[in-house]
Amino acid sequence: MISLVEWNDELILGVSMMDEHHEKLIGILNECYRALMLHDHHQELEVVMNELRDYTHYHFETEKKLMADLGYQESAGHLSAHDKFTDMIAEFHARFAEGESLVAMDVLQFLQKWLVGHIKNTDRAFATFVKEREAA
Numbered sequence: 564m565i566s567l568v569e570w571n572d573e574l575i576l577g578v579s580m581m582d583e584h585h586e587k588l589i590g591i592l593n594e595c596y597r598a599l600m601l602h603d604h605h606q607e608l609e610v611v612m613n614e615l616r617d618y619t620h621y622h623f624e625t626e627k628k629l630m631a632d633l634g635y636q637e638s639a640g641h642l643s644a645h646d647k648f649t650d651m652i653a654e655f656h657a658r659f660a661e662g663e664s665l666v667a668m669d670v671l672q673f674l675q676k677w678l679v680g681h682i683k684n685t686d687r688a689f690a691t692f693v694k695e696r697e698a699a
């Protein structure tokens with residue numbers, strides 16, 4: 564199966580909620596990619612794009628709640644990064660609605676790169692904090 568990005572060990576942070584959510588998100592991005600590659604993709608893409616928006620929202624809210632519960636000091640920057648990603652998803656929806664499939668593909672590639680970078684850096688830092696708290 565064609566994938567935009569493979570789930571791999573480098574993306575595992577050791578906090579099971581985050582790892583489960585991230586694997587699911589990567590899976591949805593790959594579904595968006597596959598749908599976009601289909602010749603007649605309109606309906607399928609709409610379904611997976613809505614799933615991407617809704618699941619991203621759910622995931623970000625879950626991380627936000629965990630940050631608040633644990634009193635994470637670095638939450639402001641992390642949450643504004645989430646807002647940026649949410650804006651990009653809205654852009655992806657808008658581009659697609661305007662019928663710009665090629666632009667939508669560019670945006671999708673950007674989303675994928677952003678998400679991988681976010682998991683490896685920003686989320687990893689938070690996961691390290693979570694694990695330290697759990698160990699304490």
Ligand SMILES: [Fe+2]
Nearest residue numbers: 581585626686
């Ligand atoms: Fe995350």
Ligand SMILES: [Fe+2]
Nearest residue numbers: 626641685686
């Ligand atoms: Fe995050």
